[in-house]
Amino acid sequence: MARIKSRYVCQQCGSEFPTWYGRCPSCSSWNSVVEEAVPVQEGRAARPPRPGVAARQAVRLTEASLTESKRLRTGIDELDRVLGGGIVPGSAVLVSGEPGIGKSTLMMHAAARIARGASVLYVTGEESVSQVGMRARRLKAVDERIYVLPETDIVEVLRAADSIKPAVLMVDSIQTMQDASLGSAAGSVGQVRQCAALLIEASKSSDMASFMVGHVTKTGAVAGPKVLEHMVDTVLQFEGGIHQAYRVVRTLKNRFGSTDEVGVFEMGEDGLREVTNPSEAFLRERVAGMAGSVVVPCMEGTRPFLVELQALVGSPGANFPRRTASGVDQGRVAIMLAVLGRRIGLGIEANDTFMNVAGGISVDEPAADLGIAVALTSSYKNRPVNPRTAVFGEIGLSGELRSVPKAEARAAEAARLGFVNLVVPKASLTRMKASRQLGGQAEVFGAGTLAEAIEYLLG
Ligand SMILES: Nc1ncnc2c1ncn2[C@@H]1O[C@H](COP(=O)(O)OP(=O)(O)OP(=O)(O)O)[C@@H](O)[C@H]1O
Ligand SMILES: [Mg+2]
Ligand SMILES: [Zn+2]
Numbered sequence: 001m002a003r004i005k006s007r008y009v010c011q012q013c014g015s016e017f018p019t020w021y022g023r024c025p026s027c028s029s030w031n032s033v034v035e036e037a038v039p040v041q042e043g044r045a046a047r048p049p050r051p052g053v054a055a056r057q058a059v060r061l062t063e064a065s066l067t068e069s070k071r072l073r074t075g076i077d078e079l080d081r082v083l084g085g086g087i088v089p090g091s092a093v094l095v096s097g098e099p100g101i102g103k104s105t106l107m108m109h110a111a112a113r114i115a116r117g118a119s120v121l122y123v124t125g126e127e128s129v130s131q132v133g134m135r136a137r138r139l140k141a142v143d144e145r146i147y148v149l150p151e152t153d154i155v156e157v158l159r160a161a162d163s164i165k166p167a168v169l170m171v172d173s174i175q176t177m178q179d180a181s182l183g184s185a186a187g188s189v190g191q192v193r194q195c196a197a198l199l200i201e202a203s204k205s206s207d208m209a210s211f212m213v214g215h216v217t218k219t220g221a222v223a224g225p226k227v228l229e230h231m232v233d234t235v236l237q238f239e240g241g242i243h244q245a246y247r248v249v250r251t252l253k254n255r256f257g258s259t260d261e262v263g264v265f266e267m268g269e270d271g272l273r274e275v276t277n278p279s280e281a282f283l284r285e286r287v288a289g290m291a292g293s294v295v296v297p298c299m300e301g302t303r304p305f306l307v308e309l310q311a312l313v314g315s316p317g318a319n320f321p322r323r324t325a326s327g328v329d330q331g332r333v334a335i336m337l338a339v340l341g342r343r344i345g346l347g348i349e350a351n352d353t354f355m356n357v358a359g360g361i362s363v364d365e366p367a368a369d370l371g372i373a374v375a376l377t378s379s380y381k382n383r384p385v386n387p388r389t390a391v392f393g394e395i396g397l398s399g400e401l402r403s404v405p406k407a408e409a410r411a412a413e414a415a416r417l418g419f420v421n422l423v424v425p426k427a428s429l430t431r432m433k434a435s436r437q438l439g440g441q442a443e444v445f446g447a448g449t450l451a452e453a454i455e456y457l458l459g
Contacts, residue, residue, distance in 0.1 A: 006035050014189045014227035036190045037183030072167060072209070074113040078265060078274045079106065082236055082249050084257015087114075087168060089207040091256060092200045094174075094228050096214040097238025102247050103213045105139065105271050106238075107170045108132075110211075112141030118167035119145040121160060125152040125176025125186075139271040152186060154179050154195040158202050166208060171199060174212040174228065189227060196228050229253060244360030246281070247272065250300075260301035279306040279417050282359045288387035292379030295390045295419065296371035297410035298363050304406065304413035306390065307357055309368065311375035314352035321350055327357025328372060329364055336373045336395065343399030344451055348380050366394035367404035370423070373450055374457055383458050386421060390414040391453065393425040399450045403427035408435060415442045423453050 008017045011034055013027035021033045071086030080086045083093070097103050104127070111120040124132050129148050136142050149160050154177045161169050171177060177195040178186040185191065196212060203210045214228060216237070229235050235252040249263040264275040275281045283295065283306055292311045297304050309328070325333045333355050341349040353376060357363055370393035378385050385391075392410055394402040404410075407428035414422055422444045424432070429446030447453035 078263030115143035115145035121166040
């Protein structure tokens with residue numbers, strides 16, 4: 001195959017350039033632009049017909065079929081939820097996450113459920129058939145309707161899919177796939193994009209749904225295939241440290257459902273177990289009555305759950321205070337420390353401070369502000385918050401407490417879990433009163449400022 005020219009492709013964002021750059025002009029990454037050969041046959045017309053891909057014709061919009069294809073439920077509720085209610089036939093889903101977090105495990109669990117009624121083709125480019133088999137046995141996912149294909153050549157994968165005609169094709173991982181007609185190495189942006197495009201095309205022209213597993217680096221970017229997020233219908237992202245039991249699967253994008261949904265799982269020897277009641281799970285190991293601990297009802301999409309925020313305030317550092325935060329935004333904690341120092345007059349700013357969300361999950365909404373500030377104050381004063389009190393609210397730079405969305409749902413979840421006392425922004429309380437949803441039997445205190453809330457809780 002004669003090559004006539006090269007192109008230069010950023011491995012981070014996928015932008016193409018006619019010349020090389022040390023720093024990508026489009027996403028500013030250093031050393032990410034790599035030369036790739038452009039094969040002569042790349043034009044569409046010159047390409048040989050691909051297996052499994054039928055020619056399509058334009059239809060009038062008025063004649064477009066409006067029947068939404070029936071979703072394939074996996075029966076794993078936490079997975080069906082993040083997919084928007086099950087797998088849409090013909091759709092393409094990217095499942096991304098850090099190494100070892102449980103992507104292959106989740107795929108195998110799903111395969112086993114789908115196999116009860118339809119066939120699944122599981123393509124492994126990373127592991128041997130026996131490794132996959134061993135995992136399947138450990139997960140009790142062995143089924144004759146699951147086909148395993150150890151293959152990295154995308155054309156062979158499509159050929160196998162064409163002959164097996166599975167309801168779902170799983171490719172683990174997309175970074176290991178390659179199209180031999182491209183000159184570049186497997187894992188390069190050009191390859192990843194090309195292989196994904198072929199899979200998506202094959203899915204769209206049949207009813208086969210495809211799942212692509214994609215690795216993400218520690219920094220959070222899907223290594224290289226960030227570009228895939230634009231191409232696929234749905235992006236699911238695994239979160240949670242691999243040393244922690246809880247794994248959260250988050251919907252980052254969904255053409256067939258709402259984003260911001262989460263599924264919660266717990267990793268064990270027999271695989272991923274669904275956590276249908278995350279609040280209970282996250283609070284299970286809580287030691288009530290500790291200074292520095294406070295419970296916050298958070299929202300993930302439409303779903304409220306309670307998390308425990310923990311703060312530990314040390315002695316003032318020699319020169320520069322050490323501050324770490326895991327599970328909450330470091331910047332948000334810094335703002336809370338400044339507000340506590342300036343608006344409440346708490347001499348906390350020079351102290352070492354450590355913040356954590358129990359259970360290794362992360363919370364990134366402003367509604368957690370009050371929890372952060374209260375946990376810090378509680379630890380600083382070495383005075384515990386009533387263990388049956390939950391708090392939420394956004395804090396402004398003047399120390400005012402601002403209302404947050406879905407206050408009713410948060411309050412109801414706290415009440416359901418037996419919390420008898422709630423501290424919320426005054427404005428939220430007014431709205432909760434108006435809608436007559438006050439979270440059951442709980443006593444609700446509406447605070448206008450952080451100072452009022454702290455006085456009420458720890459005064
Ligand atoms: N007996 C076991 N053998 C292997 N893994 C186990 C076992 N029990 C629990 N696990 C968990 O399974 C995880 C590996 O899951 P899995 O292979 O699905 O991850 P992955 O995201 O596909 O990783 P990779 O990026 O390496 O493909 C381990 O991190 C571990 O937490
Ligand atoms: Mg894997
Ligand atoms: Zn770039």
